[in-house]
Amino acid sequence: MTEATCITKEKIDALEGIIRRAKKIAVLSHMNPDGDAVGSCAAVASYLSEACGKDVKVVLPNAPGEPLAFITKRIPQDRLLIHAKSPEAAEKAIEDAEAILVLDLNRLERVSSEEAAVRRAKAPKVLIDHHIGPEAEAFGLVFSKTDVSSACELIYQILMEIVGDARKLPPTCAYALMCGMTTDSNNFANSVFPTTLQMASALLEAGVDRDGIVESAFNSYRTNRIRLLGHMLDQRLHVTPEGAAWMILTKEIKERFDYRDGETEGFVNVPLTAKDIRLSIFLTEEDDRFRVSIRSKKGTSARDLAGRFFNGGGHENASGGRLLVPDDLPEKGDVEAYVENALKEYLK
Numbered sequence: 028m029t030e031a032t033c034i035t036k037e038k039i040d041a042l043e044g045i046i047r048r049a050k051k052i053a054v055l056s057h058m059n060p061d062g063d064a065v066g067s068c069a070a071v072a073s074y075l076s077e078a079c080g081k082d083v084k085v086v087l088p089n090a091p092g093e094p095l096a097f098i099t100k101r102i103p104q105d106r107l108l109i110h111a112k113s114p115e116a117a118e119k120a121i122e123d124a125e126a127i128l129v130l131d132l133n134r135l136e137r138v139s140s141e142e143a144a145v146r147r148a149k150a151p152k153v154l155i156d157h158h159i160g161p162e163a164e165a166f167g168l169v170f171s172k173t174d175v176s177s178a179c180e181l182i183y184q185i186l187m188e189i190v191g192d193a194r195k196l197p198p199t200c201a202y203a204l205m206c207g208m209t210t211d212s213n214n215f216a217n218s219v220f221p222t223t224l225q226m227a228s229a230l231l232e233a234g235v236d237r238d239g240i241v242e243s244a245f246n247s248y249r250t251n252r253i254r255l256l257g258h259m260l261d262q263r264l265h266v267t268p269e270g271a272a273w274m275i276l277t278k279e280i281k282e283r284f285d286y287r288d289g290e291t292e293g294f295v296n297v298p299l300t301a302k303d304i305r306l307s308i309f310l311t312e313e314d315d316r317f318r319v320s321i322r323s324k325k326g327t328s329a330r331d332l333a334g335r336f337f338n339g340g341g342h343e344n345a346s347g348g349r350l351l352v353p354d355d356l357p358e359k360g361d362v363e364a365y366v367e368n369a370l371k372e373y374l375k
């Protein structure tokens with residue numbers, strides 16, 4: 028599919044038909060949901076329930092972190108199912124759905140624990156995503172393009188084909204779309220296209236409180252978080268001669284700073300503010316693995332590095348992945364040497 032054929036009249040008609048014929052609709056996004064994942068789900072759930080009268084369930088593999096609560100709380104609590112907390116209810120929502128909309132991911136494995144239930148389901152499946160290389164064969168209908176800031180921007184474009192005017196969107200839908208676009212573009216720092224600013228403009232005109240979103244997304248953390256950031260940058264930052272920076276948030280540091288999920292959002296970007304650094308990696312120790320977050324400047328591919336060395340992928344300059352113990356690393360203590368070696372190999 029080319030960018031030009033992402034949104035066609037035929038596909039919009041097909042989507043409207045799928046929505047019309049379904050009473051119960053499941054809306055899904057990826058593991059470790061970020062602002063774009065939660066924003067996409069909140070926006071689509073709001074549109075489908077408030078504008079179309081559907082019985083919507085949002086199903087996520089695990090819970091969004093507390094810093095995203097300003098978006099998560101826009102999803103009515105009786106419509107939100109977290110697979111890690113209530114697997115039976117989450118799978119039943121997928122089984123019972125008469126349409127399944129999957130947002131902000133390209134490969135179905137990214138729904139993690141829900142993957143098998145989604146593959147089994149007979150209902151029409153729709154993918155709306157902005158990553159390279161969608162798993163098109165797993166879906167009956169695919170909206171995929173990469174020249175947008177976020178999945179929320181693509182959802183906005185699709186909704187505009189249907190309703191014609193941002194002022195006709197339910198307020199919660201408009202708000203959530205602005206949230207996902209603002210967080211995924213890091214407040215207009217990355218992946219900004221002419222259409223991104225057009226969307227922002229139309230949503231502002233429609234009355235979305237952008238100042239409030241910026242305050243909630245970027246200026247509402249606990250004080251702990253800035254102390255943790257200070258510690259990581261001062262004590263834990265490694266810089267290689269090839270212009271890469273990396274740091275590891277260990278369990279011990281997490282405990283020391285009373286770390287909570289989602290509080291390191293944005294840390295990986297900070298080293299890139301130095302002129303000589305073109306690649307930044309942030310690793311977080313978990314029980315049997317390290318979660319890996321990668322960002323790069325133009326000309327260096329975060330995505331290739333994630334694919335080759337960290338079992339992951341993503342966008343050209345923003346990717347993620349994982350290192351499993353003992354599959355990838357015999358022991359956790361091997362992680363530093365692994366990262367050093369991967370960077371040397373990759374940037375040579």
Ligand code: 5GP
Pocket residue numbers: 061158319320321338339340341342345346347348349
């Ligand atoms: P983050 O560093 O914010 O967790 O992730 C940045 C981007 O990398 C995400 O938007 C997503 O596109 C991608 N990503 C993160 N983790 C994974 C992963 O485990 N696998 C793949 N394929 N992509 C990932």
Ligand code: MN
Pocket residue numbers: 063064131157177178211
């Ligand atoms: Mn996204």
